[in-house]
Amino acid sequence: MSLLERRYRSVLRLLPASYRAEREEEMVDAFMELSGDVPDEEGPRPRWGEVAGVLALSVRVRLGGAGASSPYVAVGAAVRLLALLGLATQAAFALAGLIQTLPSGLHPVLAGEPGSAQRLAAIAGLGAGACAVAAVVALLRGHVPAAKLLAVAGVAPAAASFVPTWQAGAGALQNVAHLVFAVVPVLALLVGYHGDVTPRRHRWALVLPPLAAGAAVLVTPTLLYAATPASPSWLFLWVHLGSVIPVWAVAALAVLARRSGPAPALALSAAGLLLLMTRLPELRSLPEATLRAMAVAQCALLATLTVALAVAGARALAKARPLPAARP
Numbered sequence: 001m002s003l004l005e006r007r008y009r010s011v012l013r014l015l016p017a018s019y020r021a022e023r024e025e026e027m028v029d030a031f032m033e034l035s036g037d038v039p040d041e042e043g044p045r046p047r048w049g050e051v052a053g054v055l056a057l058s059v060r061v062r063l064g065g066a067g068a069s070s071p072y073v074a075v076g077a078a079v080r081l082l083a084l085l086g087l088a089t090q091a092a093f094a095l096a097g098l099i100q101t102l103p104s105g106l107h108p109v110l111a112g113e114p115g116s117a118q119r120l121a122a123i124a125g126l127g128a129g130a131c132a133v134a135a136v137v138a139l140l141r142g143h144v145p146a147a148k149l150l151a152v153a154g155v156a157p158a159a160a161s162f163v164p165t166w167q168a169g170a171g172a173l174q175n176v177a178h179l180v181f182a183v184v185p186v187l188a189l190l191v192g193y194h195g196d197v198t199p200r201r202h203r204w205a206l207v208l209p210p211l212a213a214g215a216a217v218l219v220t221p222t223l224l225y226a227a228t229p230a231s232p233s234w235l236f237l238w239v240h241l242g243s244v245i246p247v248w249a250v251a252a253l254a255v256l257a258r259r260s261g262p263a264p265a266l267a268l269s270a271a272g273l274l275l276l277m278t279r280l281p282e283l284r285s286l287p288e289a290t291l292r293a294m295a296v297a298q299c300a301l302l303a304t305l306t307v308a309l310a311v312a313g314a315r316a317l318a319k320a321r322p323l324p325a326a327r328p
Contacts, residue, residue, distance in 0.1 A: 004044040005032060011046050014058040018069045065196040070320040071262075078266035078313070079192035084139065085271050086185020087151060088214065089244060091136040094129030095215035096222070124157040135189075136211065142201030144193045151186045158182050173281035181241070181274050218243045234294040241278050245298055248272060252305040256312055262320060265313035272306035 008031045012024055031050065038044040061068045064076025131154035139147035158179060193199065222239045238245075248271060255264045279299050286292045 002038075003040040004035060004038055004046075007044070008032070008046055011051055011054050014054055016058070016061055016069070016072065019061050019067055022067065059191060060194045060196060063192055063194060065194060071317050074262040074317055074320055075266070076192060076197070077263035078270070079188045080197070081263055081267035082270050083185050083188035083192050084136075085267060086181075086274075087132065087136045087139065087147075087189065088211065090132040090154065090182065090185070091211055092214035092218050093240075094132045095211060096219035097129060121157075128154045128157045133211070137207055139189070139193075139199070140202045140207045141204075142199040144197075144199045148190055148193070151189050155182050155186050174278070174285075177277040177281055181278050184270075184274060214247075217247060232290075233288055234290050237291060237294050237298065241275065242298070245275060245302065248275060249301060249305060252309055256305075256308060259312070259316075262313045262316035265309045265316060269306050269309035269313055272302050272309065276302040276306060 005028060008028050009024070012020055012027060015024075031046070035044065057065070060066075062072050062075065063079055064073040068076070131150045135147045135150035135154055138144075138150060159182075218240075221235070221243045224235070236242075248268065252268050252272065255268055276299060279295060279302065283292060283295055283299070286295055
């Protein structure tokens, strides 16, 4: 075996073992044919483009690409479901914000003087919300490339404003957590919907009504908190991201009860971890004992169901894993 062939085989170890068992020899032969006969004395190495191609193929196969085994197909489905859940949540928040501004118009939202940085930031925020809504609509309608571009555009203002406004301190972890909450679904969309995935095209009746209903659910606690002069302090923890927790908990309990396979359990477990990340940093900054107790209860609920979902998903993956071939 030549030095170049050994190095090609080392690169192919990036691929899952089940995939290599079927296609390693074919891929090595193709690489060697393209490289030609290069003596070992010249220290030949695989081209960087070939290494990048194998790495991209490895990610695609591990996310349910062509030739992937059943566990990887389930993992890919979980990543795509996480992308859909996260983007739908961001879109519902954007619609909820629009619902809140309808009675008074856009003037209070467009803060700052015309042409000021504050006004530009407000316009960027509105544009990001519109992109988030459009990204989910495009994804559910089967237009994946457009959904990817819109999702990146939707999260870009938050990512761009993070570095200039970074300040170490008590709120730093909370800012990081909220940025991660926004960015992870976009990354899941970019890597989960690869070329081997055929997107489903849903009817408009299955796209717009769920988004509107989600926005109504998310905006209700905020409206109640704002409309009640003497509202209890703990209600504050159930607005914005807090309003997602009960919806997520109901979905988690339904998945655990139905045992509906690894993908929903794994996706909801990852979503619960993201929610937990946004809530934990707030425990130190809450001024009242009642607020802290409610936040601890939320964290306990999130942690318990997240672990239960992870265990259920792992067990379902183990059942989906093909048994090793019996030795003769």
